[in-house]
Amino acid sequence: xxxxxxxxxxxxxxxxLDRGGPAAVTLREVGRAAGVSHxxxxxxxxxxxxxxxxxxxxxxxxxxxxxxxxxGRPREMLQAYLQWALLYPExxxxxxxxxxxxxxxLGKAAFRTRAVLVEAVAREQQEGAMPKGDPVxxxxxxxxxxxxxxxxxxxxxxxxxGRADLSAENLVADLFDYLETATPA
Amino acid sequence: xxxxxxxxxxxxxxxxLDRGGPAAVTLREVGRAAGVSHxxxxxxxxxxxxxxxxxxxxxxxxxxxxxxxxxGRPREMLQAYLQWALLYPExxxxxxxxxxxxxxxLGKAAFRTRAVLVEAVAREQQEGAMPKGDPVxxxxxxxxxxxxxxxxxxxxxxxxxGRADLSAENLVADLFDYLETATPA
DNA sequence: ACCTGAACACCGTTCAAGT
DNA sequence: ACCTGAACACCGTTCAAGT
Numbered sequence: 001x002x003x004x005x006x007x008x009x010x011x012x013x014x015x016x017l018d019r020g021g022p023a024a025v026t027l028r029e030v031g032r033a034a035g036v037s038h039x040x041x042x043x044x045x046x047x048x049x050x051x052x053x054x055x056x057x058x059x060x061x062x063x064x065x066x067x068x069x070x071x072g073r074p075r076e077m078l079q080a081y082l083q084w085a086l087l088y089p090e091x092x093x094x095x096x097x098x099x100x101x102x103x104x105x106l107g108k109a110a111f112r113t114r115a116v117l118v119e120a121v122a123r124e125q126q127e128g129a130m131p132k133g134d135p136v137x138x139x140x141x142x143x144x145x146x147x148x149x150x151x152x153x154x155x156x157x158x159x160x161x162g163r164a165d166l167s168a169e170n171l172v173a174d175l176f177d178y179l180e181t182a183t184p185a
Numbered sequence: 186x187x188x189x190x191x192x193x194x195x196x197x198x199x200x201x202l203d204r205g206g207p208a209a210v211t212l213r214e215v216g217r218a219a220g221v222s223h224x225x226x227x228x229x230x231x232x233x234x235x236x237x238x239x240x241x242x243x244x245x246x247x248x249x250x251x252x253x254x255x256x257g258r259p260r261e262m263l264q265a266y267l268q269w270a271l272l273y274p275e276x277x278x279x280x281x282x283x284x285x286x287x288x289x290x291l292g293k294a295a296f297r298t299r300a301v302l303v304e305a306v307a308r309e310q311q312e313g314a315m316p317k318g319d320p321v322x323x324x325x326x327x328x329x330x331x332x333x334x335x336x337x338x339x340x341x342x343x344x345x346x347g348r349a350d351l352s353a354e355n356l357v358a359d360l361f362d363y364l365e366t367a368t369p370a
Numbered sequence: 371a372c373c374t375g376a377a378c379a380c381c382g383t384t385c386a387a388g389t
Numbered sequence: 390a391c392c393t394g395a396a397c398a399c400c401g402t403t404c405a406a407g408t
Contacts, residue, residue: 005391026380026381026382027381027382027383028380028381028382036391036392036393037392037393037394038381038382038393038394039382039383039384039392039393039394040391040392040393042383042384043390043391043392044391047382047383048381048382048383089283093282093283096336096337096340096342097278097340098274098278098339098340098341099340099341107341110342111345131363131366136348136351137350137351137355137356137359138359140337140343140351140356141330141334141356141359141360143333143337143342144330144333144334144336144337144343144353144356145326145329145330145333145360146333147332147333147336147337148328148329148330148331148332148333148334148336149326149329149333151281151329151332151333151336152281152325152328152329152332154283155281155282155283155284156283156284156292157281157295157328158325158329160296163321165322166321166322166325168329170322171322171325171326171329174322174323174326175326175330175360178316178363178364178367179363179367181316181366181367182363182364182366182367190372211399211400211401212400212401212402213399213400213401221372221373221374222373222374222375223374223375223400223401224373224374224375224401224402224403225372225373225374227402227403228371228372228373229372232401232402233401233402
């Protein structure tokens, strides 16, 4: 049942990430959790950044899969996106944080995730439920809004005492409502 | 002309941050740039996080000031926000990244920055240029969208070959256009 | 009150060596 | 091909000591 060593190292690193952020992902602790020495990971990853990148790549693949399930509507996809981000803050920050490489597995996974959303937006447009226009650009706006809403919510930049309605979910819902209003009948 | 030591330490730290991110902000280098020993900063900041928080706090104050200038319209404020974020990526990520404290100077500075935008949104609504509704919530959506657009642009999650129009500025402009269309005449 | 130098524990990475 | 243990340079933080 145990996957190959590379996968088990990614598993261990992801769990450490969830608990304490990127700083808690030390190669010594990763090795200990996987039952190997502290520099055995260097046989599978170029360095620590490469290991973190492998986590992000896996998260993007899973995100694309979750987009595929459900009714295939943009609204549901973005809500799934928010649930994932708020449930796994560190994975979210890592996945959509800055990269280094150009044409890595990460870039391809990100492209696939976006493509699923773009198709859903295009369908919605044809049904007259969203404004016309380039679906790639509209999907980018949706992703940007959800990303920012989740980021600000996690950082405590949205909430203030007595304003529980300022949630990431509500902000994204507002955006969809505005888009619906902006769609000619 | 030299400010007090605390300010000069923040200056040095901010420059190191711009060059190499939070990891490049080592207390040894900060001390060296400020002409003191590597642990003199501990007389002015509780720890490294506290020093980074001081940078973020200062950036938020400056952002609120820049919001105050110009025509006082939300569209211009958000464009100023994007320019700052794209020009100083590391300060942007630090400022809107996760915090620890609750009621620190950082929280107050963030509140002030948001308040300026909220007032501008309320004015726009009264002029019939933006949809009615809670201006706090609409301002939060604007900030979230701009934040996410800048974040994805910086991370390379927006661009792809031959799609230079997928910029943070354009996405935010699209949002303002949708909001205008969604406003009854 | 503010600063210094030494010291501690920790980390990423490299390398010679093992199977 | 994959792993280990020692070693190196570096870092955040603490502490005894100075002015």
